[in-house]
Amino acid sequence: MTVTVVVGNPKPASRTRTAAGLVARGLRPDVEPAVLDLVELGPALLGWGDPNVAEAVRAVADSKLVVFASPTFKATYTGLLKLFLEQFDGGTGLASVVAVPVMLGAGPVHALAPDLLLKPVLVELGATTPAPGLYLSDKTFAEDGVIDAYADRWGPVVRALSRSTESVNHV
Template identity: 50%
Template sequence: MSAAQVAVVVGNPKPQSRTLAAARYLATELAGHEPDLVVDLADLGERLLDWQDPVVADLVDEVGSADLVVFASPTYKGAYTGLLKLFLDRFATDGLTGVAVPLMLGGAPAHALAPEHTLRPVLTEIGGIVPTRGLYVIDSAHDDPAAYAAWLERARPVIAAFLDRTGAPA
């Protein structure tokens, strides 16, 4: 069997952000290999506003069919970014077929529930399987493996079990 198809979607308005680095790290740790598809929404710019844009439509299809997708955003006003919202709005209610992982970075622990309260409901609404709670990482620790370790210890076996069940080994 081939390895799970893994995608990362990042809604930080700054290209090549710390959020992107965090999402790539998390996806690699969960899947055991680099993501097959990385969508840095900052690179798409105004294409996200054009509902007929074929590039965005193709990315929605690719992300929607991935076995595992890490959706990442910085925390703005206790929620994910409008940039990520523009992308997620493209999905039908059954548009996401794999395991989805909500990841948010923020400046302080005050918004630690943001992935659960804001991002997770949308991912389930568009069909994603979200078998673990979302992950919130303090921005200043985005590159510290210790910031992910406890979450990964709990989430990795659960996510692997879901991927095995769908025939997409981690």
């Protein structure tokens, strides 16, 4: 079972990365998530055929659960995450992946952004997105209990689906 966190924050080792790791561990406490901090791929995301980007795409597509995380920039997810998502084939690129969209922001004004903006792209790429997107306060996510409540509510669903895609892919 592979659980991956994809971080679309242009700052390395960001709060977005920390929050996404907590979400992944909350949803699948039995698996230590791999972390793909997209800022490390940098300008290689601007073209096609870079071997490091291709390997990152393969690793994400082969994962059973992926937490896609971004800060809220200009009312949506970052261009960095968009560049990475453009590397996947439409309809099939994430076909065996259970995906969870997570976004962080300074206030509640963009609370629907994960569901309205990020989730449709993940679905377009073939991902299964059984839970609502998660919007977190970038200042209080570590102690406000929102991640724990989300994991308690949606963890059983995500675990069941990520296990079922694992067994289907190994038959």
